[in-house]
Amino acid sequence: MSSADLINMPVVDRLRDCMEQAIAYAAAIADNAQDNGKPLPAELVASFQADCHKLIVHLTTATTINEIHHLPVGS
DSSP: OOOHHHHHHHHHHHHHHHHHHHOOOOOOHHHHHHEEEHHHHHHHHHHHHHHHHHHHHHHHHHHHHOOOOOOOTTT
């Protein structure tokens, strides 16, 4: 594992935890909507969809970074 991997692991673990919580919250929202017979506003769903897209863009960026190894000055 590279030092970059080690630096990101706590953040990745935190994101994984947040995603698991977000999925549980979304399931609860769906359950509540079914119980109440009231749909969630489409605009709110679109807002969450845009947030998810931003998340994927950032993660995709993280997967496409090329490591640049600089030679010491004077080499």
